[in-house]
Amino acid sequence: KIFVLSGVSGFAYKTEIETGKENVVLQEEPDLGASSNVVTRLARIIPRHQNFQLYFDNYFTSLRLLEYLAKEGIYSLGTVRRNRIPDCKLQQEKEIMKKERGYSEEYVADVNGIDVSTVAWKDNKIVVLASTFAGQKPEADVRRWDKQKSKYVTIKRPYVVGEYNRHMGGVDLIDSIMGIYKIRLRSKRWQVRLFYHYLDLTMANAWSGDEKYSHLAEADIQKVVDASKNALNWLENARQALAHTPRYQQPPHTTHQIRQERQNFESIVNPVLNKPKPKPKEKTPPPANNTAGDAQPAANQDTQSQAQQQSQEQMDVE
Template sequence: MFEKIRQFIHFNDNCQMLSQEHPEFDRLFKIRPLVQKLNEIFSKVPLEKYLCVDEQICSTKARNPLKRYNPNKPHKWGYKMYVLSGISGFAYKIEPETGSENVVLPGEPDLGASSNVVMRISREIPSNKNYRLFYDNYFTSLPLLEYLAKNGVLSLGTVRRNRIPDCKLPAEKEMSKKERGYSVKYVADVNGVDITTVAWKDNKVVNLASSFVDEMPKARVRRYNRKTKQYVSIDRPNIVGEYNRHIGGVDLIDSIMGRYKIQLRSKGGKYACFTICWT
């Protein structure tokens, strides 16, 4: 009976599926009701104060055009999803990546493909309720921080230097000559929003941008010095500590899913891996 259910289970009416040439063709048409139902259930749980947006890979070796390859992930082949999570490891919203979901609603700016992901997935966050959103340098841009701040959502993320127009932070070559723990900040007014950018030297130079937290107060942290082969104490800006404490929600989800991995193998179902992982 179970094998028969697996063979014939459907989540949508295939007769209503548009052709691939149609401009409104949905690659996730067959499981779109499942994705919507999951997000509906997730949204019933009250949001945590600290939230993060990150990528997640549902590992699979199935032959499918939605499968992505990322050599930096533990599971290199799989379906890519964007997840809004709390620091507790609970997913409040998921968005499978298809390559054609970059749709901007009327009244919203087009911030670029990566920043638009955060803008779309954070629409349900209430404004002016002191929610704080964290993301990594794949998503971060100054227009994104400005947009979220004007919509009442404070945010913080690591940032790539080429995404900071007229960057006043020291060049990476100059920073590399400084002692470990050295940091420098620059505060700019971006269309009425104060945004702080901080560069900090640890093993590598780290650049961060935020609309709510600053370099001060600094904390002392331990690091291992390879030259002297002993631990040393260095300064760490407050913005780095905030980022490290609250960015790991999606990674925690991956850890929890890894502990309860389903041993059932899919039999050629086009989206079987996605269905199994989230049900």
Template sequence: MASHLRQHMPAKPHKWGMKLFVLCDSYGFSYAFELYSGAGDNKVPSGVPDLGAASNVVSRLSQIIPDHKQHILYFDNYYTAIPLMIYLYSRGIFSLGTIRTNRIANCKLSTDKQVQKEKRGYSEEYVASCHGVDISTTLWKDNKCVRLASTYVGMKQFIKDNETEVEQKIARYDRVQKKRIEVDCPTIIREYNAHMGGVDLMDGLIGRYRIKMKTNKWTNRIFFHLIDMAMVNAYLLHRRINETYPKELKPQLPSFRKEVAAILCKHLREDITKKSVGRPRASPSPQVVKKLPKKTYLPTDDTRLDAFDHWPEWLDRSGLLGPDGPVIVQAKILLQQL
């Protein structure tokens, strides 16, 4: 499959493929996406400063987010930059993400070599004001050193619970002791782990049950992937609407895809008589002719129980609409207009 959209990504499990930037919520529901088509695709929206190729992707996808509604945007170190966080804060959008040290001007956080002798769970924080925006940069030592930047949360190692200070801990496996131990964990780490990963969740749902159809055309690949994204969105939206249902009544993704396919196949289906091919056969005797019963396509449970009025069409013996026909047609037109 030769195409200018095909990219080489050495850090990914599949090294060659098409790169999509997706805006998702914490549950994997995708709101917007953008297909990467090369270095010349660095477009800057009108009225938005040029923040760099990676940060411009976030600024373009975040245009659908309403301003000053206290939304929070999470991203990884590929996108995180101080100018991007300042721009989002000017729109009333808070942000949090892992960050690289070369993207922090005059970075005061310790290096990996300086923190090497510290115990697991060590953390440090520096807060600075840039263009009137307070930005917190935090370092936390796990197996490796993790650095984060945020405009709304910091380290804050202690929280009050029932008027007592409770230290925040997180369970980690210790290879020396060969058991799970509790280490200190800042609030910013908990926030990042709790809300980051919506895109990975969407990719996981698509990867488990996707359209497995081999093709050499990149247009077909994109088309099948978009169908999978729409199916995952519909599945997540269905579970969100029926959140009060018992767990055993909520359909899983495989059964949901099968039910949607069955509904689409039966929608507006008409019985078309097959035309015979070749020389017509001799008409059999009346005793041999047997009329087969007409096959009835029953709607699925979602169609029957969707709380919508399904108007019947009354026909006379000639097969035409009866006296109530115009009223029914008019009612259908009104329903479509609503």
């Protein structure tokens, strides 16, 4: 098994090979358990206090991991197993299953000075998520197929679920890219198979890094960079203002203002990032040779027209 730290675009930044019971922890890092320590080791390359967001599934998630990442300046979100939440205030699954589809509830707890939001949502089954930056609100309307009614119905989806679905899947994207031109050579030696796998991963990284935005001009890329810096500065100022605001006072920024800032950011960035790649120019067939003059006999003209037609038909086939 190989653990991968990847971006949403399918670029692998760091990998770690599972070696059994080995659990390496540095002195300045807490021992969070075998699964959470994997995230700690992979996250060493992430710059601290730069508003990065890290997503993982319920194999890795624990409240202590979210607390540690938040103190390191890294926001995090992940699905979580209910038995990993001490003194969980969420309703039991059998009680939530009695609710209608789309029901959700949220509890925010203070974990050693870090606010951690836990959200339970009922879809086909119950999903529990924990995050240090996203919660239940604002909810969005999504369509789901109802087997009993035999039609699509609209239900509410918490914001944290939408963020999780939007950013997870980078590793699956890597696997799909690697599977297109995978090395088919076989070997009984695990070292050789591992070498082939990392060779496939290297080629997938080269494709993901070069192909997706290689057609963008430097001015467009700089526009995205400037917009990202402005958005990060606004978020950091808003975070500091909120941290110095007493709980009994109104927050310094409303939800409408936050949505407006996000819309302004997306209006600048999305047209650049979604710009389609130019299509390659189609090759035009070479003109037919016409060496004969206009004063040729009729028989020669018919022969020449037939030859041109055959040549044209051959070019169409090619």
